[in-house]
Amino acid sequence: MIRLFVPQDLAPGYGVILTLDQSRYLTSVMRQAIGAQVLLFNGRDGEWTATLTETGKRGSLLKVDEQVRPMALGPDLDLVIALVKRGRVETIVEKAAELGVRRVRLTITRRTNVDFVKLGRLDAIAMEAAEQTGRLDVPAVDDPQKLAEILDGWDPARKLVFCDEAGDARPAFQALAGSQAPAAILIGPEGGFSPEEREALRALPFVIPVSLGPRILRADTAAISALTLWQAAVGDWREG
Template sequence: MIRLHVRSDLSPGAAVALTLEQARYLTQVMRLKAGDDLLVFNGRDGEWRATVAEVLKRGCVLKAEEQVRPQTFGPDLDLILAVVKKARVETVVEKAAELGARRVRLTLTRYTNAERLRMDRLDTIAEEAAEQTGRLDVPEIHDPKKLDALLHGWPEGRRLMFCDERGGPPALEALAEAPEGPWSILIGPEGGFSPEERERLLSLPFATPVSLGPRVLRADTAAISAMTLWQAARGDWKGAHTTTWTQGT
């Protein structure tokens, strides 16, 4: 069944407003008519069955009928990605949404070769991936911020999985003994971290350096691999039916 992420509050009988693009997709691409069903979610009120209440010349209106799933959230996992080529950033954002990241934070490092990014485009990619995967929230995509600033304001209690291109303990081995709670994964630029950046990262008490194997990986491959390993060791791939996650900040 079609799933859409919407902004409207969801409750029995509530009218659900759509963007013009969403309305065109439903009526012109998917050919929905008045009375047809679909699923909607807003990241706050769970997932709802809705019906097409009215088809207009320039849009359509939905009506929320009943909640089919209560609101849940995945693990409190941030992916921090040093900005790389635009196409690769877009791929990482899509896969981060599919793999359950709560947020994607873009960062600028000494060796970052930044391209101009369209943040609205990244938001759309995250939204579409969330619709496709069945998750009930959409990951937040944060504007690029210098690595020093991110580390300086680091939240208390959050761990950092630092993917060290120069080696370290295997990720699964390192994560096996790591504490529960909120985590971030840091992926560096194609040129790697500068010696000063790496030295600082290794000195941080909340950082866990890990290796992603014997081969040199591109940033997008490293991000996907790291999220997969973390989810298997610490996320909702482990004990998915018994672990309860909170929304966090």
């Protein structure tokens, strides 16, 4: 059944007006007619069935029927990723949503060579990935922020898994054994972290340096690999 994310509250009998893009997708692309059922979620009220009751040039109207899944969240996991080229950062956001990340924090490091990103585009990618994967929330994508500022405001209760390509950290799966949420994974830019950044990160008590193997990985590959290892070692993959 088609799943759509909507911002409105969901409860029996409530009406939900879709955006024009959602309406076109539902009626023109998926060719759904009056009476069709879809699944709705809003990140707060769980998942609900709804019936298409009206269509028109202004959009489509759905009537909420019944809840099929109560609200539930996955592990409390963030991804802190240095800005990279547009295509790669879009892939990272999409895969982070698929792999259960709650929040993507974009960061600027000394070797970051990208200074512009379309947050609206990244939000749309995260929403589409959430719709397709069956999760009940959509990960937030934060405005880019300097790494030093992020670290200065860091909650020490949240462990920061620092993917250190220098090669002298413990293997990620081994280093993560026994850890738990809340956590975050830090991936650097294509040029890697500077020696000063690496030294500063390793000096912080909440940082867990890890290695992703003997090869230098691109940022998108590193992010997917680290998230996969974390979910397998610590996250909700152990429950499936």
